Structure formats: C-alpha cells, structure tokens
C-alpha cells in the first residue's frame with residue numbers, strides 16, 4: 001500500500017474521485033493541504049472571499065453539472081461560515097463534499113485557537129459527517145464521503161481533518177478498495193405498486209404529474225423518460241421551483257410552476273385532479289398550502305428515493321420508493337405492455353377545464369412606459385436570451401426569484417440554480433460563479449434583488465480573479481420586496497425595516513471591482529442595455545431600477561388552501577379584510 | 582407473521598403501518614430496536630433526530646452487542662400517533678450508520694425487561710415489610726446496612742413501577758433504572 005502524508009492523501013483522493021475544481025479558503029488548520037495543492041496542477045482551486053461563498057459556488061457547480069461540489073475551508077470560523085451553505089445544500093439535496101481543517105487531535109476539546117466542534121455543529125445540517133482521527137482512515141473516509149454525498153438522495157457531507165492527521169504518514173487506499181459499507185439506498189421501485197399506479201393512470205379522468213428536484217437529481221435518463229411519459233400519456237405536468245427544466249417550458253403539456261407563487265392553472269389542477277403522480281417532489285408547505293384542504297379528491301402516488309419523504313405531510317395511496325429514472329422506466333414499460341391505455345374522454349374534458357383556468361392569465365400585470373416593471377425586465381431578458389441553449393440562470397431570494405421562475409422558460413435540466421428549501425439570500429452570486437467555472441463558455445445570469453445581492457457581493461472579487469463573465473442582473477426595487485409584500489398584504493402596510501436604505505452606487509461598485517456596470521431605468525432603453533450586458537466579455541453588474549411597489553402574484557397566502565389563490569386583481573380587497581396568519 | 586412484517590430499510594410494502602389506521606390520532610407507545618455502527622457520534626445523531634424533529638423519548642438504552650462487527654443496539658421507547666411513529670422509523674433509517682430499524686411493537690410478540698436498583702432506609706416493621714415484598718417481587722438484596730437495603734429488581738417496566746410504589750411508604754430514598762432492553766420472541 002502506498003504510504004503518504006494525510007495532506008497528500010486528501011489531494012490524491014480528490015484526484016481519484018475525478019475532482020477537477022475545489023472552492024476554498026485557507027487557514028492554519030488546512031495549510032498542509034494547501035501546500036499539497038500548491039505542488040500539483042490537476043485540481044484547480046478557486047479562492048473565494050468568504051466561506052459561505054465557497055459552498056454556494058460548489059452548489060452551483062454541482063447543480064449545473066450533476067457532479068458533487070467540493071469545498072475546502074479551515075477550522076473554527078472557516079467551518080462556521082460554511083454552515084449556511086451546507087444547510088442550503090441539505091434542504092435542496094445538492095451533493096457536496098466539504099473538507100474542514102481541525103485543530104490537532106491532542107488539542108481537540110481544549111478550546112484551542114480556532115477550534116469549533118465542527119462535526120457537532122454540522123451534524124444536523126449534513127447528510128453525514130466524520131471526524132478523522134487516524135491518517136490510515138483518511139483516504140477511506142473521503143471515498144466514503146463521496147459515495148454518501150452522491151448516492152440515494154444526494155446531500156452535503158463533511159470530513160473534519162485535524163492538522164496532525166494531515167502531517168502524519170499513513171497508507172492510501174484508492175476508491176475501488178475503499179468499500180462502501182452498508183450504505184446502498186434502494187433504487188428499484190416495487191413492481192406491484194408501479195402496476196397499481198399504471199392501472200390508475202389508465203382510467204384517471206383528471207391526472208396530473210407533479211414533479212420536483214428529484215427528477216433533476218436522478219439525471220438525464222430521468223428527464224428523458226419523464227418527457228416520453230408525458231408525451232405518450234398526454235397528461236398535464238407541473239413542477240416545483242426545484243424541478244424546473246426537467247420538462248421543457250415550451251412543451252405542450254406544461255402548466256407552469258405550482259406553489260405559493262405558482263400558476264393559477266397549476267395549483268387549481270393540483271386541487272381538482274383525481275390522480276396525482278408526485279415524481280421526486282416532497283409536498284413542501286409552499287406547495288400544499290393548508291394541508292387539510294390539499295387536493296381532497298385525488299388518489300396520490302409518490303415516487304421518491306427517500307422513504308422518510310413518503311407520508312411525511314401528505315398521506316399517499318401509492319408510495320413507490322426508488323430512483324426516479326428506474327421507476328419511470330418500469331412505469332413506461334408496464335404501461336406500454338398493457339396496451340398504452342388512457343381515458344381519452346376524461347382527459348379531453350380535463351384539458352378543457354385547464355384551458356378555462358389558463359384564460360384567467362394569472363401572470364398578467366400592468367405595464368408602464370415610464371418605469372421598468374420587474375416582470376417586463378424578465379420578459380425582455382427572456383426574449384433576448386431564450387435562443388441560447390447554454391443559458392444558465394441563478395437567482396437570489398425574494399420577489400425577483402419568483403418572477404424569474406414565472407417569466408423565464410427552462411428547456412433543459414440543470415439550467416436553473418435557486419435556493420428553494422432554505423431560501424438563502426446571498427446564494428445567487430456565488431452560485432453563478434460556480435456555474436461559470438463549470439461552463440466557461442456559457443451565458444450565466446444571476447437574477448438578483450439588491451438586498452440579497454449585497455449579502456455575498458464580496459464574491460465579485462472572485463469573479464474578477466477567475467475571469468468568470470457572470471452577469472449580475474439586479475432588479476433593484478430599493479426594497480426587501482418580498483418582506484414588503486407580506487407587510488403590505490398581511491401587516492397593514494406597516495413597512496417595518498423593509499427598505500434597502502443607503503444602497504451603493506452599483507455602477508461605481510462595478511468599477512471598483514474592475515468590471516462593467518450598467519444602469520437602466522427607462523423601459524425604452526432596456527433592450528439595448530441588456531444587449532450591452534450580453535455583448536460584454538466579462539462580469540457585469542446590471543443595476544435595473546424597477547418599480548418599487550410591485551407585488552408578486554398569483555399568491556397562496558400562507559395558511560390558505562392551495563386553490564384559494566390571490567390574483568393581482570383581488571389584492572386590494574384582500575388587504576382590506578386580511579386576517580393575520 | 583413476524584418475518585412478513587420485518588421492516589427492511591427502504592421498503593414500503595411490508596410495513597405493518599397498513600394494518601392500523603394511519604390517520605388515527607391515538608397516541609401509541611412503541612419500542613424500537615435500532616442496530617447501528619458503533620462509531621463516535623452515532624448516539625448524538627439519534628438523539629439529535631428526536632430533539633430536532635420534536636419526537637418523544639420515554640426510554641433509551643444503548644450498548645455494543647457485536648464486538649467484532651462493531652455494532653450497537655439502541656432500544657428506544659417512544660410515543661406518538663401512527664403517522665409520527667412511521668416518520669420516526671423512516672428518519673432513523675435515513676441515518677447513514679443505521680443498519681436496521683425494528684418496531685418490536687408491531688413486528689410480533691416481544692419481551693421487555695428493565696433492571697432497577699432501589700435504596701430503602703428504615704427500621705423495625707417497615708424494614709421487615711420491605712424485605713418481605715422484595716421476596717415476593719424476586720428482588721435481590723445487593724447491599725445492606727443496619728438502616729438500609731439496596732434491592733436489585735429485573736422485570737417489565739410495569740413490575741418495576743409497582744415495586745417502586747410499594748417501596749415509597751417503606752422508606753424509598755433513591756432509585757436507578759436502566760431503561761428498557763427488548764427482544765422479539767421466538768427464533
């Protein structure tokens with residue numbers, strides 16, 4: 001067996017795992033590893049400006065490639081700064097391997113300088129974590145970490161490596177000799193249950209596919225199979241925020257996103273359906289609204305690789321535990337072998353009903369020729385970039401995020417990076433850099449709110465250093481718009497601390513960072529300004545001054561049933577009688 | 582029956598859940614046996630799961646049961662509605678070092694035992710009476726002084742509770758209980 005130091009093992013293990021890029025920030029407890037990085041050229045290290053940024057970059061990298069993202073940070077503050085990003089990855093099932101330095105084993109527990117109980121702090125926000133106490137266990141543990149992060153329901157894992165373990169010599173094992181212990185999640189779904197689901201599909205009058213991030217995590221095969229299944233059955237399909245792109249927005253069966261700010265037709269179809277087929281989604285509270293009134297008349301199937309997602313909030317009739325691609329393959333095969341039956345008449349009536357809901361035109365807004373409406377800005381961005389197959393969109397968190405989900409169309413998976421489960425402001429800018437690192441030639445745009453963007457704006461330095469031409473498209477309403485909206489709808493217009501006061505001059509900020517700044521406030525100039533942003537070969541901060549008081553509709557006010565949607569036209573009446581929930 | 586109800590990690594169709602009303606609001610008491618890798622932090626993961634997700638622990642015991650295989654058995658007594666109990670089992674099954682989760686309450690008949698030590702101080706009639714009752718309960722005297730006894734008793738939690746109630750008026754000063762160890766009956 002090859003003998004080497006722990007620090008060298010880390011680099012060797014990453015190489016053997018096929019890692020090309022890591023995102024990190026040095027410090028005392030990881031210096032031996034940084035020394036090893038210095039002496040090699042196979043792995044590129046991206047020096048971030050804050051450890052939270054490193055984790056979000058790794059998330060963007062992972063989400064846009066399907067490969068695990070890798071992070072390297074130091075002990076104590078390095079590790080604690082990474083916690084928000086790790087939690088974000090856990091909530092959105094993003095595979096990450098986070099390596100943290102730790103004080104030497106003989107000092108652990110002594111309140112040593114830059115000591116934090118990293119495995120203790122991250123236990124609830126990782127899929128699994130390890131403190132490595134012997135160099136001989138290090139390689140095995142790192143390989144195991146990659147296995148756990150990427151198998152079953154993906155998620156972040158963390159390996160805490162004390163400094164003396166990095167210095168000491170031990171024996172290295174390559175991945176194939178490391179063994180993966182007992183952790184082997186089930187991927188094949190139960191045939192009987194799948195057959196029951198197919199039977200239900202054959203007779204359903206009002207079926208709907210409700211898909212989520214699990215389809216994207218499952219991989220390209222899942223996406224292909226989903227598309228085939230939707231085309232073949234003719235059933236309508238909606239998706240969660242995390243699942244956008246699995247089925248193309250231009251597809252004829254597409255109802256648009258569902259949920260709190262989802263489309264009217266999508267939520268009403270979910271409520272009124274008689275067969276709901278959940279594929280890789282998790283009945284999140286942003287989807288269900290008031291649980292007691294969630295789709296009362298439907299039989300429900302739930303395909304998920306994580307048994308704990310089943311029956312967690314909504315009881316289902318047909319639970320199928322397995323990987324989406326495997327289950328869809330079986331579903332299609334069984335459905336075809338039984339004669340490709342569907343309830344044609346029922347389905348025709350169902351689509352006629354959906355057409356009525358669509359006619360409501362729930363995304364309609366009143367445009368203006370004096371101020372840029374945020375929806376209009378996104379419609380123009382969409383029109384001017386839609387043709388680019390290599391377009392990747394990231395977002396921050398807030399109204400702009402929901403408008404982006406409503407107004408931008410995704411034709412392929414892995415093109416949409418957003419913080420869904422945790423809703424982390426500050427996610428988008430670093431995520432966009434991670435995406436661009438993975439796809440240097442692609443068009444990467446971060447649709448941002450000014451409030452969120454400021455949370456990790458230091459990462460512009462990283463963007464400049466690594467020449468990632470990310471486009472920061474800031475819908476600047478000088479407000480914490482989403483907070484303002486809730487205050488307006490539910491707290492009697494008392495705008496408690498929801499202004500973004502003393503904002504920086506974003507154009508000057510761009511100059512200070514050494515990139516291009518563009519400001520636009522006139523709808524008439526918008527197309528040219530966007531074209532200028534797209535034409536510029538380098539990072540751009542685009543300060544798009546938009547209407548300050550626009551609310552994002554439609555909306556299921558929290559605590560309401562999911563068919564009890566508030567449309568723009570009803571907002572005034574609602575405010576008058578709003579009950580606090 | 583017990584074999585058919587054996588809840589394998591990650592399978593849905595053999596869940597004994599289907600035998601009971603899943604929507605019931607009735608609070609049930611379940612004894613779970615969780616086989617885990619005996620590695621640092623594994624108990625913290627299990628306990629953190631219960632506290633983080635707001636589940637109850639009535640009793641918890643843990644010890645290594647397979648020295649060569651480095652596995653420990655954690656016996657947890659928990660209470661909740663059927664839906665919550667199912668969720669607890671699924672969440673436990675998700676913890677990476679957890680190998681198996683058995684719900685002894687639904688997997689067939691099982692035996693539960695607990696060991697307890699009681700210190701009873703007193704003199705005269707009460708002292709004699711405590712000794713007489715200990716005999717009836719088959720408790721052993723493991724320490725005695727002129728003013729006190731320490732009894733050791735093994736049995737179901739109900740038996741231990743009953744003994745405690747009887748000892749209280751007779752001078753019970755302190756007790757220690759191990760929590761429950763449980764196994765399914767038969768092979």
Ligand SMILES: Cc1ncc(C[n+]2csc(CCOP(=O)(O)OP(=O)(O)O)c2C)c(N)n1
Nearest residue numbers: 398399400423425449450451452480481482
């Ligand atoms: C880290 C963090 N803190 C607070 C919040 C709560 N929050 C959700 S949206 C929002 C306002 C976001 O403002 P901005 O980025 O300007 O977006 P806008 O809603 O105006 O489009 C806030 C404060 C959050 N999601 N994340």
Ligand SMILES: [Mg+2]
Nearest residue numbers: 449450479481
């Ligand atoms: Mg804003």
